[in-house]
Amino acid sequence: MHISEGVLTVPVLAGGGVLTVIGTAIGIKNMNYEKIMSTSLLTATFFVATLIHVPVGPGSVHLVLGGLLGILLGWACFPAILTALLLQALLFQYGGIYVLGVNTINMAVPALLCYYLVKPWLKQQGKKQSIASFAGGFLSVFLSTLMIATTLWISDTGFLRAAQATMAIHLPMMFIEGIITMFIVSFLAKVQPEFLTITDQ
Amino acid sequence: MKNSLFFLITAVIFIPGLPINSHAHKINVFAYVENQTIFCEAVFSGGRPAQKAPVQIMDTKTRATLATGKTDTNGHYNIAVSSIKNSRNSIEVIVQTDDGHRNSWTLAPKDYLDNTIHQPPHSGTEQNSPDAVPIKNIILGLFCIFSIAGGVHLLSSKKRKRQ
Numbered sequence: 498m499h500i501s502e503g504v505l506t507v508p509v510l511a512g513g514g515v516l517t518v519i520g521t522a523i524g525i526k527n528m529n530y531e532k533i534m535s536t537s538l539l540t541a542t543f544f545v546a547t548l549i550h551v552p553v554g555p556g557s558v559h560l561v562l563g564g565l566l567g568i569l570l571g572w573a574c575f576p577a578i579l580t581a582l583l584l585q586a587l588l589f590q591y592g593g594i595y596v597l598g599v600n601t602i603n604m605a606v607p608a609l610l611c612y613y614l615v616k617p618w619l620k621q622q623g624k625k626q627s628i629a630s631f632a633g634g635f636l637s638v639f640l641s642t643l644m645i646a647t648t649l650w651i652s653d654t655g656f657l658r659a660a661q662a663t664m665a666i667h668l669p670m671m672f673i674e675g676i677i678t679m680f681i682v683s684f685l686a687k688v689q690p691e692f693l694t695i696t697d698q
Numbered sequence: 699m700k701n702s703l704f705f706l707i708t709a710v711i712f713i714p715g716l717p718i719n720s721h722a723h724k725i726n727v728f729a730y731v732e733n734q735t736i737f738c739e740a741v742f743s744g745g746r747p748a749q750k751a752p753v754q755i756m757d758t759k760t761r762a763t764l765a766t767g768k769t770d771t772n773g774h775y776n777i778a779v780s781s782i783k784n785s786r787n788s789i790e791v792i793v794q795t796d797d798g799h800r801n802s803w804t805l806a807p808k809d810y811l812d813n814t815i816h817q818p819p820h821s822g823t824e825q826n827s828p829d830a831v832p833i834k835n836i837i838l839g840l841f842c843i844f845s846i847a848g849g850v851h852l853l854s855s856k857k858r859k860r861q
Contacts, residue, residue: 500798501724530854537847541840548831550743584842588835591724649798662796 499547499585499600500645502593505652513599513648517579520605524575532695536573539566539692544581547591551673558670564637565678567608568615568630569685571696574608575601599648607640612696619682619693626686627679634678638671725751729791729803731779731810738775738803740793747773751795758804759787769793779810786811 505513528536546560566574579601585591592600611633618629642663649663685692725748729738736755740748753775755765764782769775775793782789786807794800 499724501794501800504794504798504800530850533847533851533854537843540847541843544839544843545836548836580843580846584839588839589831645798649796658796663798666797 499582499592500596500603500648502596505596505599505648509648509652510595510599513596513602515598517575517598517601517605520572520575520602520609521579524572524577527572527696528576529573529695529697532691535692535695536570536577539569540577540581543578544584547585547589551670558666560677561604561638561641561670561674562634562678563604563608563641564611564634564674565681567605567611567637568619568633568678568682569692569695570608571612571616572609573696574612575605578605578608603641603644603648604637607637607644610640611637616696622686627683630682631675631679633675635671635675637678638667638674642667642671725793725795725799725801727791727793727801727803729805731805734779736777736779736782736791736805736810738769738791738793740769740773740775740801742799747771748793748795748799749773751793754792754794755782756790756792757787758790764789782810 543562543566546562549560551558551560563574563578566577570577579597582592582597582600582604583594586594586597614636615629615633618625619633620626621629645663682693724743726741726743727738728741729736731737738753740751740753742748748769749771751769751773753767753769754763755777756763765777767775767777788804788806789810790802790804792800792802
């Protein structure tokens with residue numbers, strides 16, 4: 498899900514950087530500072546999720562949990578994902594510094610979209626909450642995959658080839674993410690329901 | 699408060715001497731020369747071979763493409779040294795998959811122009827096991843995240859008290 502250094506063109510990198518700065522600024526402004534520790538726990542979860550690999554065909558994919566961050570944090574997912582990706586780039590050499598903006602956008606924007614799509618049903622109990630959280634996890638990976646393909650296309654890599662490659666590899670991951678997000682949200686709703694109200698000021 | 703936040707984030711993250719020696723999900727590339735043939739191995743973390751991944755061999759000085767190809771189902775690619783067109787500079791074996799994963803290995807002239815079998819070249823971008831993820835880097839990352847959160851919480855508490 499991370500694009501490596503040296504793949505994208507400079508205009509794409511610059512555009513991604515600018516959009517990330519804007520999104521992060523809005524995220525910091527809208528962040529609920531009284532629940533910063535809950536936010537940091539979710540950031541830490543996102544940070545270590547990449548270490549969980551799922552072999553798929555010729556390669557392997559890793560958990561992302563961007564959907565979980567998006568539906569629980571809202572706009573605050575921007576600084577959370579940026580922080581986690583920066584630390585991954587520095588400590589794991591995963592992705593890169595120059596491509597940080599693009600990688601952040603590719604994960605945070607779908608996460609944010611899922612927040613707006615799923616939020617109305619998240620606070621409801623039972624099946625609606627489960628379906629909503631599954632949809633959030635699934636859609637987040639699906640949209641991120643599309644954005645990665647679009648990013649590669651803009652950088653003169655064939656869109657169809659990039660879309661096919663990324664979609665094929667991440668299709669199983671979409672379902673896995675949806676299921677994991679559903680279980681995590683259900684668990685949090687039972688034991689720590691305040692996690693579902695992080696975005697409430 | 700927000701200026702302090704940006705400063706705090708920058709100060710905590712860019713702690714001097716952060717160890718950058720770990721490997722997570724990415725493509726690992728290893729190349730060596732044996733019997734006048736350049737062998738390339740491309741593997742994703744977790745050990746799975748990068749199948750049918752595009753390979754490009756490039757002159758590091760002129761940036762000219764010397765050869766192209768694709769890895770096989772085992773993630774291997776090999777090419778005779780004689781196929782590389784008249785290069786006397788270091789060459790870079792680049793593997794880039796369609797989904798944005800990219801990595802490379804550099805071979806010095808003495809590595810591929812000599813007739814003997816060499817030890818793995820020193821200038822590569824990857825070392826040792828591709829699966830190594832030092833626990834200390836994970837702990838350091840978590841420490842950074844919680845430090846930032848703690849700092850932000852402290853600053854926001856102070857601001858609330860002042861108000």
